[in-house]
Amino acid sequence: MIEPTTPATCLDLPATDLATPQPALKAERIQLALRDLPGWALTKDESAIERTYDCTSLDAAFHFLCYVWTSAFDRGQKPRLVIEGFRVLVCLFTASAGGVTQADLDLAHWIDRR
Secondary structure, eight states: OOOOOOOOOOTTTTOHHHHHHHHOOHHHHHHHTTTTTTTOOTTTTOOOOEEEEEEEEOOOOOOOHHHHHHHHTTTOOOOOEETTTEEEEEEEEEEETBOOOOHHHHHHHHHHHO
């Protein structure tokens, strides 16, 4: 279960060169990377990776959503985040690349370490 945390800082996120566009990864490469990301799955259309996090309360879910959004947005990423009760669905993709990039996989690893 995810507990409320302190406000987000992106200082410990992996560096991303936002000036250099990243290519979308092939489904095989994503599936290989997902072996190190338990709970994450490639969407049916292979355009994103997603995971649902269970939180202890609506407040914790909202705080987690804000924490992920702020940290991702500060580094130029815009994840899709949905609250359903005490659960938060996190969907990662890079619209400019038309799919999942290495930056999305890095962000998934970072979220899982929280």
